[in-house]
Amino acid sequence: MLNKMLQKAQTVAIGGHERPDGDCIGSCMGMYRYIKNNYPEIQVNLYLEPIADKFRFIRGTEDILSEIDEEKRYDLFISLDCGDRARLGFSEPLFCSAAHTLCIDHHVSNGSFAEENYIFPDASSASELVYELLDKDKITKEIAESLYMGIAHDTGIFRYSCASPKTYRVAADLLEYGFDAPALLDSTFSEKTYAQNQVMGRALLESILFMDGKCIASSFKKEQMDYYGVTPKDLDGIVSQLRLTKGVEVAIFAYELAADVYKVSLRSKSYVDVNKVASYFGGGGHVRAAGCTMPGTIYDVLNNLSGRIAMQMEQE
Template sequence: MKNISEILENVKTVGIGGHIRPDGDCIGSCMALYLYIREYFPDIEADVYLEQPKPVFDYIDRMDEVKTEAEEEEKEYDLFITCDVSALDRLAVAGKYFDTAKKTACIDHHVSNKGFADVNHVRGDVGSACEVLYGLLDADKIDRSIAVPIYTGMAHDTGVFQYSSTTPETMRIAGELMKTGFDFSRIIDESFYQKTYLQNQVMGRVLAESILLQDGKCVVGYLKRREMDFYGVEGKDLEGIVSQLRLTAGVEVAIFIYEMETQLFKVSLRSNGKVDVSRIAVFFGGGGHVRAAGCDMQGSMYDVINNLTAEIEKQLAEE
């Protein structure tokens, strides 16, 4: 695609969906596309599906219109578009609508995305799905309402423009979006950095009990299910922990794992450059980017750590 209008021609109904446990880039890209279609293609009936987006993103316009569950009645969209979804099994809430849609499209930036839709616009060299989406929209039509979610997604997936995926083009686009007049510093503070007191307590515990492996090149933090129950937290409350672990001096790879249920763990991986964590995540059935990836793994916590560090060690030995 060169422009989103190419796939919207002769379309009367559109569904938009993001990945499970949606982050800022997923929510931002889905909402920006939804707002753009609602504003500039008013004859198209559009719906957006997201899995329980966090209230912290409520500053984005029309968040109250998000559908968090698939409706019971059968529905066939003329077009279903996924945003920031790396594989079909990562699509949340609206999988059945993707399956029954007359045509499907995928807008993404994950290097692990093999292309699962009829039309696949995947740019693995771009730092966020929101930046990919920006390239498909008419820049002169991006008003403040649409700019806010795009900026949100770009800021989140580039670590507030500090990851290596940040390019001069990324910063140019961010500057153009800022011209629409929103409070960009507030968006960053409240949606990216700000944590509740409880989240800070949990992060402190994980950092205090983290372990260094492989001569200090790998750091591992973890939470067991009973610890999560004790604090009353879920996976959505644990964002930012793996990024903080990555900042440990001398570390090449940070791992954070938490127990979703007995012997089933959610794994988040971050790299400082020497290790391609997307290769590791894909090996274990997940996906992501060179420096940020994730997967789900079964076994004991020690099995999970041992299996992950074995793959990390292989890459470090390739240097």
């Protein structure tokens, strides 16, 4: 599918979801380098919102564009790790004006919004799906490094249930290309700044247990983020750490985008489908990891989420 579409294109744009995470960046960079290396006749551009400094470890990220020329028209737009066209954010106009579109994604909430769709919700990550589509003899060390990072991030370094036997086999194949995997994971996943450690500590300290200890939640208001000098990129990992609390089934972390508007991240362990919860409030994602944006005070947000979570818990 991919190579056939590329053979008909002279210009290609690549885009991922807003607030790009490790899998979004990894899959986009892997695809970008693959096209750039193997299709020199194609003009290819990669569009993402500004990425966290830790991801600058990946070579080639300096080529990322964070603004568009709305007059530009591409032969092909490739959407990666994005479950909804609107989540492309600033690059959505380029998707809409492209002659052809391809979506490669693993979100269960994806409604197949492109002309061609390669969507497998059971896959660990978009990076795993990109690997499936590439000619293996044309993968370089840099491409392998990007895709491995994406897989590692979306599986919590292979700890989450989305990591299947196939995922481990793909990761092992990528490791054969000889990049420094421990350094990559230290730099992009494990290492935290002092400010990140501070907000993680405060989020854990001020977290609350509810629903008989089966749910845990924490939140940050905008003024708290300003106090610590952090942005949403610095809050990565908080909800995953909350999820590890013994006896908890669902973890919730929310931060304030604007006055009484919260970005919510949801994680579950075994039986609550948080995609159903998030989808009810206009978001989406995966069965065990999803998110949405909700208006109201933090108490309104938690009360509304609790109602949808309780409906599933009552069925257990």
